[in-house]
Amino acid sequence: MFRFIIKRLLEAIPTLLALVTLSFFLMHFAPGSPFTSERGVPAAVMANLQAKYHMNESLMNQYFYYLWDLLHGNLGYSFRFTDFTINQLVAQSFPVSAEIGFWSFLVAITFGVLCGVFAALRQNSWLDYAVMSFANVGMVLPNFVIAPLCILFFSIQHHWLPAGGWNGGAWPFLIMPVIAMSTSYIAQIARITRGSMIETMHSNFIRTARAKGLPKSRIIIRHALRPAMLPVVSYLGPAFVGIVTGSVVVDQFFGTGGIGQHFVNGAINRDYSMVMGITILIGTLTILFNAIVDILYVFIDPKIRY
Amino acid sequence: MMTSKDKVAAVEQFAEKVVEVEGRSLWQDARRRFFTNKAAVASLIILVIIAALSIFGPLLSQWNYADIDWTALSDISVLGRPNIASGHYFGTDPLGRDIFVRTMQGGQISLMVGILGSFVAVVIGTFYGATSGYLGGRVDSLMMRFLEILNSFPFMFFVIILMTVFGRNILLIFIAIGAVSWLDMARIVRGQTLSLKNKEYIEAAYAGGVSTPKIIARHIVPNVLGVVIVYATLLVPNMILLESFISFLGLGVQEPMTSWGALISEGAPNMEVAVWQMAWPLGFLVVTLFCFNFLGDGLRDALDPKDR
Numbered sequence: 340m341f342r343f344i345i346k347r348l349l350e351a352i353p354t355l356l357a358l359v360t361l362s363f364f365l366m367h368f369a370p371g372s373p374f375t376s377e378r379g380v381p382a383a384v385m386a387n388l389q390a391k392y393h394m395n396e397s398l399m400n401q402y403f404y405y406l407w408d409l410l411h412g413n414l415g416y417s418f419r420f421t422d423f424t425i426n427q428l429v430a431q432s433f434p435v436s437a438e439i440g441f442w443s444f445l446v447a448i449t450f451g452v453l454c455g456v457f458a459a460l461r462q463n464s465w466l467d468y469a470v471m472s473f474a475n476v477g478m479v480l481p482n483f484v485i486a487p488l489c490i491l492f493f494s495i496q497h498h499w500l501p502a503g504g505w506n507g508g509a510w511p512f513l514i515m516p517v518i519a520m521s522t523s524y525i526a527q528i529a530r531i532t533r534g535s536m537i538e539t540m541h542s543n544f545i546r547t548a549r550a551k552g553l554p555k556s557r558i559i560i561r562h563a564l565r566p567a568m569l570p571v572v573s574y575l576g577p578a579f580v581g582i583v584t585g586s587v588v589v590d591q592f593f594g595t596g597g598i599g600q601h602f603v604n605g606a607i608n609r610d611y612s613m614v615m616g617i618t619i620l621i622g623t624l625t626i627l628f629n630a631i632v633d634i635l636y637v638f639i640d641p642k643i644r645y
Numbered sequence: 646m647m648t649s650k651d652k653v654a655a656v657e658q659f660a661e662k663v664v665e666v667e668g669r670s671l672w673q674d675a676r677r678r679f680f681t682n683k684a685a686v687a688s689l690i691i692l693v694i695i696a697a698l699s700i701f702g703p704l705l706s707q708w709n710y711a712d713i714d715w716t717a718l719s720d721i722s723v724l725g726r727p728n729i730a731s732g733h734y735f736g737t738d739p740l741g742r743d744i745f746v747r748t749m750q751g752g753q754i755s756l757m758v759g760i761l762g763s764f765v766a767v768v769i770g771t772f773y774g775a776t777s778g779y780l781g782g783r784v785d786s787l788m789m790r791f792l793e794i795l796n797s798f799p800f801m802f803f804v805i806i807l808m809t810v811f812g813r814n815i816l817l818i819f820i821a822i823g824a825v826s827w828l829d830m831a832r833i834v835r836g837q838t839l840s841l842k843n844k845e846y847i848e849a850a851y852a853g854g855v856s857t858p859k860i861i862a863r864h865i866v867p868n869v870l871g872v873v874i875v876y877a878t879l880l881v882p883n884m885i886l887l888e889s890f891i892s893f894l895g896l897g898v899q900e901p902m903t904s905w906g907a908l909i910s911e912g913a914p915n916m917e918v919a920v921w922q923m924a925w926p927l928g929f930l931v932v933t934l935f936c937f938n939f940l941g942d943g944l945r946d947a948l949d950p951k952d953r
Contacts, residue, residue, distance in 0.1 A: 354794045365806055479934035481886055481906070483893045484927060487913040495917065577796075584801045587894065603894055606805050618802050629796075 344634055351626045358622040359409065359615075363402055366611045392418070405615075414616035419608050425616035428601060433620070435505055436597035439516045439589060440582040444575075446517055447524035452571065454525065455532025459567075460559070462537060470529055477526025482585055486519040486592040503594040516593050520585045524578060531570050539567040569640055576632040583621050671871070671948075678947040685943020688936035695933055699752030707732050708743035710750040711901035715741065727921050736921040738911060747903050748926050754904040755885050755930070758818055759937075762884040763877045765823025770830025771873055775865045777831070778838030779857070789835070792828055800825040804887075808896040815898055822887055826880060833876060837869040871948040879941035882934040889930065905930040 380388070389395045393404050408415055414425035458470035493515060494502035506512045539545065540563055548558045587599030598617060605613030680686055703710065714737055727736040727744075735744035777788040807821045841847065842865070850860050889906020891897045898904050905926045912923030 357794060362803075362806065365803075475935065475938065478938070479882065479886075479931050481889055481893075481909070481930075483890070483910060483913065484923075487916060487923075491916060580801055584890070588890075602802070603805070606808075607895075614806065618806070621802060 340637075343637065347630045347633055351630055354626055355619075355623060358626075359406070359619055360402075362615055362618045362622075363405060364398075366615060367398060367401070392416070409619070414619070415612040417605075417610055417613050419605070419610045419613065425612055428613070429598065429616060429620060432596055432598045432601055435595055436583065436586040436599065439513065439520060439586065439595065439597065442513060442517045443520035443524065443582060443585070447521040447528055448571075448575075450521075451525045451528025452532050452568075454529040456536055456559070456564070456567075458529065458533045459536030459540065467533075470533070474526040474529045474533075477522045478530075480522065482519050482523060483588045483592070485522055486515070486588060489515045489518055490592065503592070505595045512593075512595075516589045516595055519589055519592070520582065524581070527574065527578070528571055531574055532567065535570045536563065536567040539563045542566075565639060569636070572632060572635055572639060576629045579628045580621070580625055675871070675947040679943055682943040682946060684939045685947075688939040688943070691932065692936045692940065695752065695929065695936075696756060699749050699756060702749035702752075703746045706734070706743060706746050708746050710742065710746045710903070712743065713741045714743065735925045736919065738908075738922055739915060739919075742901075744908075744922060744925055747908060748905070748929055750902065751904045751908050751926060752929060752933075754815065754898055754902065755888060755906070756933070758815070758822065758888040758904070759881040759885040761819045762822040762826065762888070763880040765819060766827040766830055766880060766884075767873055767877045769824065770827035771834050771866055771869065772861070773827065774831035774834025774836075775838050775861050775869065778835040779842050779861050779865055781839075781842075785835075792831060796828050801887075801890075804891065805894065805896060808891060815902075818888060818891065818897065822884055826884065826887075830873070830876060830880075833872060834869050837872055838865055841865060841868055875941060875945045875948055878937060878944055882937040885930070885934060885937075 386395070393401050396404075405415070412426075414429065417423050417425055417428060420428060454470045454474070458467040461467050490502050493500040500511050500514055504512055545558060545563055548562050553562075583599065585599075586597045587603055589595055590597045590600040598620075601613060602617045604610070605617065708714065714731075714733070727734060733743050733745065735748060738744055738747065773788065773792075777785045804821045804825060807817065811817055847860065847864055850864050855863075885905070888897060888904060889909065892904050892906035893910040895910075897907050908926035909923055909930065912919070912921075912926065916923045
């Protein structure tokens with residue numbers, strides 16, 4: 340088991356290197372530079388600026404500079420917010436995104452699995468139809484529609500919740516971002532759980548358990564739930580990136596100041612180091628999360644041998 | 646052995662009367678099953694209507710998608726209301742442009758991105774998956790390894806970087822979105838190919854000296870088409886959502902052209918005073934996505950050979 344975990348984590352390294360390389364060269368072949376502006380800068384100033392960011396050296400050298408810094412956990416300076424390092428900006432904004440993401444994931448898994456299991460156990464009842472129609476609606480409503488609808492309903496019409504801001508993550512400020520972020524995940528997870536639960540309940544070992552005369556609750560909790568969770572677990576890996584892209588939307592509407600805003604602004608302003616830093620951070624987390632999901636999978640599925 | 650002549654004649658006579666029983670192909674069977682599924686057929690009809698409306702709808706209006714109605718511009722929340730008399734059937738946007746025509750024009754873009762994006766994904770994914778599955782062995786494990794590496798990339802970020810690097814270009818949106826979505830397709834096709842490749846007709850083709858590329862293109866790919874079609878249909882709504890997200894970020898199509906996602910994100914801030922600016926494009930988007938989902942489910946039920 341231990342060897343499998345080590346091997347799985349080591350496999351992530353080439354992926355990560357490919358990610359860094361690809362995003363570095365893509366960003367640098369882009370036309371225009373972060374210093375192009377409508378008002379030209381004197382040549383001497385430009386030269387100084389370029390020297391400061393190693394931009395007067397060859398691309399290969401820049402690449403190795405970047406890798407070297409990266410190995411020391413240093414993501415470099417922002418080209419736009421010149422007083423900050425990327426590390427500082429990330430340290431400021433990432434906890435916000437992480438907290439919203441954590442609660443959204445928790446809410447999504449809890450409600451998604453519950454809805455899916457109940458729909459599967461009462462297949463073709465009104466409950467099933469209610470869950471499935473909710474899931475269908477949740478899947479087609481983009482989160483940038485849910486967010487303003489939430490504000491309209493909770494803040495403007497009923498004055499129940501603050502329309503935006505973060506306030507150190509106090510819970511009234513958390514509710515709407517979490518709703519906007521988790522709805523589509525609840526829908527997806529409910530659909531997946533329902534499908535796999537129905538399939539599991541028809542399998543042979545459940546029939547055996549029932550023939551033994553086990554109570555239904557025990558059959559579901561001890562025997563059916565674990566194999567039925569497998570597709571949900573493998574869905575969580577790819578879903579993780581969605582939490583970050585969801586953060587872009589949430590930041591825009593609720594002004595929470597998460598990492599999404601920095602990424603989009605960085606991309607639009609050609610803030611190379613910002614975009615690269617966030618891409619690498621998210622890439623690392625995604626790769627790590629995929630590895631964790633794979634390891635979890637082995638724990639849950641007795642059929643997989645490592 | 647002797648057979649009496651009249652018996653033979655009787656058999657011949659009987660044979661003439663028997664109508665030849667026609668075999669049903671998989672596709673005929675699937676079509677029959679598909680058309681008994683009311684939700685799927687209704688979805689198909691609605692989608693055709695939406696597509697036709699998107700293409701021909703602008704001809705029904707006196708406005709162009711870029712025209713600004715200067716008379717409505719003075720007070721959008723009153724004069725920009727949906728109104729048959731003023732010619733703005735769905736109202737106007739904050740710049741006095743007609744929402745009806747813009748929704749139709751946005752529909753063209755959204756549907757095109759959805760369909761062409763899935764097409765790109767399907768073409769790449771099918772051939773990659775079929776090749777990998779058919780060749781097997783070391784090539785297969787290498788190709789699958791490559792797929793795994795790509796799979797753990799945060800691709801949404803790459804699409805955003807691509808859009809910023811190469812500028813806003815519709816063609817690029819198709820390619821970028823399609824190129825990042827073929828991974829699942831390749832995996833599904835590979836799985837299908839693995840079960841197909843030991844079938845007798847493949848063996849026969851191989852024994853007959855058919856070259857490997859030809860076996861893949863002529864014998865494997867047509868036989869995985871059922872799964873591919875189902876998956877492609879379910880891919881289209883995802884593509885449309887992805888495009889609308891990119892448009893929401895302001896990286897989508899170039900103004901004055903628009904797409905449903907761009908219209909929704911423009912309308913969202915004004916929804917207290919001018920709800921029609923968001924409601925119409927949102928309605929079209931949601932109905933389209935719904936229909937594609939139902940259509941995909943219907944096709945899956947129709948084409949799934951396990952479910953006879």
